Amino acid sequence: MTTGDAFHVPLPDLAATERLAARLAPLLRRGDLLALEGDLGAGKTAFARALLRVLGVTGEVPSPTFTLLQSYETATFPVHHFDLYRLKIEIELDELGWHEALADGVTIVEWPTRAAGFLPEDRLELHFAMDDAATRHCAVKPKGAWQGRWENAR
Template sequence: MTKRTVYRFQANSLKDTTRLAEHLSAYMDQGAVIALDGDLGAGKTAFSQAVARCLGVVDTVNSPTFTIIKEYQGRLLPFYHMDVYRITELEAEELGLDEYFYGEGVTIVEWANRIEALMPAERLSIYIENLGPVERSFLLVPSGEKYQNWCEALKENKLFYDPDKLE
């Protein structure tokens, strides 16, 4: 089993969270999948909203907790926002989520660990840890060459703090 590299981004404000979204969204293309996890209130939806804005979504983006999936049109790509907290893996499978994962847009899945077996092997997994009122730690784990390249490019631009070093 290959050891995965973990990248850390420290956000001391919502502006920092938006900065991470801006940098990542610059790489997002058709079929990009972001798996978001973290405790309640960690900022999964805030991060998703920031990505949507960066992709040119003009509609209000809110949590799809009860609708499971919301579709938006961005400037160049569709944006698919999912929240799978309230469904089982079997229910998720019946929804045909893979059509989104391998579709024409960018997909963000909140609570992705709940449907781990259905998630594409290649994706960017992000765990958001709540450190205080506005402070967050983002742990990024790329799976697949494309996502590894994204993170390495951001590391080169000194976006990450203490890459590869988790305390």
């Protein structure tokens, strides 16, 4: 279903999250940024974990809640998984290696609005949410060059 510029995906269970990750993974290339938005518990880390699994990461995929960043090697590019919920000031992004991460591999960011001034215009936003029935869903919102890439891939 498409409404406006968003593409809505129901995520009734973790298997649905895994299918969304499997669909997105082949589109990714070095330099990409995925912005995972949504409230606490909406399913951001579950998606990041599913994506890393599809990309071949077999070890632990802990939430970067306290470390703010976890990095992984995959066959094709490094993946940098940020959780900026606890970011206090944007200047900390430099210390975390934000700019290097963006250039170096694929970057997945939970709580991206904490780094609003540092997000590339070309990004794929995934807005996770739970409706009243506690059923999760995701609105895919491609920005900038991602609009064309997403259209081509559908």
